[in-house]
Amino acid sequence: MRARSPRLLLPLALAGVVLAGCSSPKSQDAGAQTDVGVSDDTITIGALTDLSSPFKAQGLAATQGTELWADEVNAAGGICGRQVELITKDHGYKPESALALYDEIAGDVVGFVQIFGTPTFAAVKERVISDDVVAMPSSLSSTFLDTPQVVIPGATYDIEMINGLSWMLEQGMIAPGDSIGHIYVDSDYGQNAALGVAAYAEEHELNVQSVAVSATDTDMTATIAAMKANGVTAIVLSTSPPAMGSVATQNVEQALGVPLLGSTPTWDTALVSSLTPEQLSHYYRVTSQAPFGYTGSDAAVELASAYQQKYTETPLDAVNFGYAGALAFGAILQQACDDDNLTRSGIVEAAAKVQVDTKGITAPLDFSVPGAPAARSVYVEQADASAAGGLTVVSDGLVEAPEAADYQGPHQK
Template identity: 25%
Template structure:
């Protein structure tokens, strides 16, 4: 496994392209003709790829995700792979820039011949390649973003989300605020894009269209949120929901503390990972500033979880003992879900078989509730649990909320059990 921008196969493909102008002129798609072998599948390997922000504005919060996924695949490969094949994971840096995303994804499909694209990260970045991947019938699995755009089977039959979407997370946070902080003024700081607007829409399902006491937005290009925090303070906000990435969650909390503003903070999963926030704020002040910090999640983050124990072991052995945080659990959870799908796709997997497995509803993942895929539903998790930071430990507090239509209900978690040493078999 490797992080790569080019491979020896790139040169081979360049030569083939130069000598195959007639075939190109006939308009053959990237996924090949009916008589060709399945792209990315050989006798002993299955090759998948991804675009990730290894550099650029999102790197500090998310660059470790793909390393965790790679570590999980190394663990699977060391234990025999899937149906005798090892998984090769090509990770390409797009710098969180949609133009770069288009370039590297075309390389993955047209030059590296990947079987599928797995966990491409970011709403603006991945949106730029949706049409390309679906037109070329490339399985586009487990997009790393809570946008609702990935759940559109009619327009994008090859694309599947993974995260609990921002409507689910926003409604869960708002319901928890209503249940645990009744009568308090709830406000929001949101990213000035689909992320912020969708989390806001989720919150308004519970609070009503005028239920937020104030709503402020920020731009990722501006590392100063003093004006926004000042406006929330002046509005008398007692609970502030954050539709922010981790760096801006820390920036908001730190700025508010400097201004003497100490509301109850409630963040989406994309901006609420305690170890990552500690890295931004510093170990000296973070435990105090983040005491009582609320977030949502749908994966097994409890310190005593058997999944967390396994992932820690994999992280130590196959990820050079990198820092263990929410990104680690997320990256390995994605790897587990793909391995589960690949195992169920059979001994000679095809792209069509992979999609059929997901739409069959057989895939369960390893979350606090099972995955919910079907032919009509390409979203991932439909419920989110509430986590709370207490004494420097982030753990679930027992409240889990499911969104069905515009109805939010409290449900019991259904944590998927760890079986087979964490390697799915069929």
């Protein structure tokens, strides 16, 4: 795998992040066209998050990252001469609630900086398309990239798995001909991760034993017993954090002791206190977002400091994801301002012109290729009880496997 260094573009704002689009961003609208969600002095943005399901810790952290971005933008004078206002609603990871809440606020917002969760985004996706609004799902499923309204600020689940398996092969944790397990939530989340696992397994002659579970399944005792009996040498996880915790526990209690590779949503900082060091020692996570307070990025350190000054919750790296996603949303709004078109359709058109370098908070983001993941590099992380967010980077910074660079997503053009 090859390490990637962020490229320097135009300075944007307080955290030192940078963007590319128009060469001289405007601070005022100079007569930009507007419609829904944009007044003379305010840009109103929606967020449908999760504050009450098994994924609630990530939902809260991502929302807090978005709020930090809004604070910084407004303190710096706003976007296009307007202050940013967030309308945030909790859907509890329930598709029917997400749909009702979308309908409740859609008439007041210019777009959605966050729609948390795979099944919840799937529930509102057709509304997003018909309303012609830019929407950022926190779900990283590349199956959603079939329409220009959807902007995903990170490496998708299939890309994560390809990079992670490549890293494991390099480290000698797996070898061609091995049997590996894949436990995944039976939704677009897990199914998209399974695309990456299957693509890498086919190229490297791995036998994949797949088990689909629900988002609320948390007891993996029988599943791990079956995988042990089948002789797996590693287990890939695209589950909730509680399910990952059960796998980590049974991996040790049943004396299996194989490495565990998790998708982005498998981690919650609370696992540091609920699992033993031995149980955690087998777990690795692949994600395009840096750990909270990652010392390899000055911008991530500054963001962590800002978070700790405002919030008291135990930090998660989803703060970085929420901040970087909002940063990308802001860059899209700025591009639309530069284009003199802050209408919903103008913002959708602007999205395809934007690249964002978050200086290591996440992988560099490029939204200019239709249907393609915005990022193809990841961090490989391991649990670390001494770290603020419970994770530390064990790869050589951001890494990108050749197989990930060459991979064609389901809707890539």
